[in-house]
Amino acid sequence: MNAQTATQTATPNPQLKSGSNLEKVLAAGHFAVTGEIGPPKSWRAEVIRKKAGLLKGCVDAANITDNQTAIVRMSSIATGIIVMQEGLEPIIQVTCRDRNRLAMQSDILGAAAHGLKNVLCLSGDHQSFGNHPGAKNVHDIDSMQLIRMFRDMRDSGLFQCGEAITDGGPPLFIGGAANPFADPVDLRPLRLKKKAVAGVDFVQTQLIYDMDRFREFMKKVVELGITEAVSVLAGVGPLKSAGMARHMRDNVPGMRVPDAIVKRMEGAVNGIDKDDKAARNAAWRAEGIKICIEQIQEVREIPGVAGVHVMAIEWEEAVRSIVEGAKLLPRPVLA
Amino acid sequence: MIVAEQKPVATLKEMLRGKRKILAVGCGTCVAVCFAGGKREVGILAAALRMATELDGARVEIDEAIVQRQCEYEYIDPLKDKLNQYDAVLSLGCGVGVQTLADRFQTTRILPALNTKFMGGPTEQGVWEERCQGCGNCLLDVTGGICPITRCSKQLMNGPCGGTDTGGRCEVDKEIPCAWYMIWERMEKLGLQDELMEVRPPKDWSTSRDGGVRKIVRMDLRKPDPKDFQE
């Protein structure tokens, strides 16, 4: 049996590469919504089930981060299996920081055996940001090569070394990340083009606060023909406070937060007593959600944007209000 | 060249605990040029250690020596005759120098005074930067003469990660210029950006440290082995 027929027997629709819910939603032309779940720093499943419950029905699939910010957490594949048991489709994040090509390939075969279909290929935050700064990093292959490796596994049924995978390639829907705002800005659409050539099926962008810059980016992305083959999901996320807005503007590499957004967050607590922390937090969060909803409405109007990726890590409760506020509920249920 | 720096005096003092007399041996090549283990540094470090150990009431007697290249047997062999007077040799050579001494003089304790840091060069007065990791398969032809294996914090081969900060600084540290930002600029200057659009396949790391300990044998330079001429 060759790889092609293996993929076809694994998915009912021969047009689909993996048959994942996310892929189906995008293929049917719906404006997709993805979310994000950070696995716990523990071995207990309850917290994952709770978070999955908050996102279920609000998003088409949820990213499961892979030792995000280089802090050790439950593995993304293990967490993804629990999330799937809860009726929410996971997107397994894979970073190049922690695993070499042997581990990545064996992990993805295991993930596919468990029925996980979506993967997101990332370089990974540097270990110096995390809780094991003395760790040795791997970076055997980079995110571009990871995309290509998974694509070749799926489409050609081959391991990276060129040997055939017994029983053909695993059904995968392959994702990547794009940052429209990092320097050198001219290179960013081209880098996305390169990911398309490498074989990516969908990308999620860095959090967008600077709409003008994002519009320019998307214009080039469409011109380059990338959106014909790749679904671009715009990254959005609710700000929790004015302080968070300032921190992201000033300290987070590769992030652009315009002053107007910071001012809006600062203005949200006007007239509220400085000592009334609860009221201030509530006002900030309400404004954060409001801005996020407006941003989703804005990105929906931008040509080439196929969906949104809502990042509300450790604030999963906000996702329903945001998706509902953006009039994206109920989510499509596809056979 | 190989760039190194001295270990802290406190660490060396600890290393010398219990020794009465040692020989500090510098090297006249790389570590002399980066001011870590040349003749002058041997003198200064020896004086500092004499003083430090004296303050502790256990002054170590330190003699000084310098060899032109600590990494080659023929340069270190002349040290042999005097080594029996010492409890240990403190090498101010790089890691290669230390091991060459240890290989050659197997009954003498050889101690490292330096931390060998990297292969690189001076970029400003008093500043040395890493340039090569010795991966064994140079790719500088396709990256505009800037090595991403060495100078990108994530050893990316296909362009920058999403963390490059404004002005082209690496996400890991604002002091580190982003290798891929530089490569992009350089290739732009050369009119070769299109070349960066090619997806580079995974690197074969077997030529690097991952392939095991490396060795080069040049048959053209080998002394003929008499055995080869036997019928």
Ligand code: SF4
């Ligand atoms: S910011 Fe530049 S140098 Fe630093 S890890 Fe990313 S691509 Fe590499």
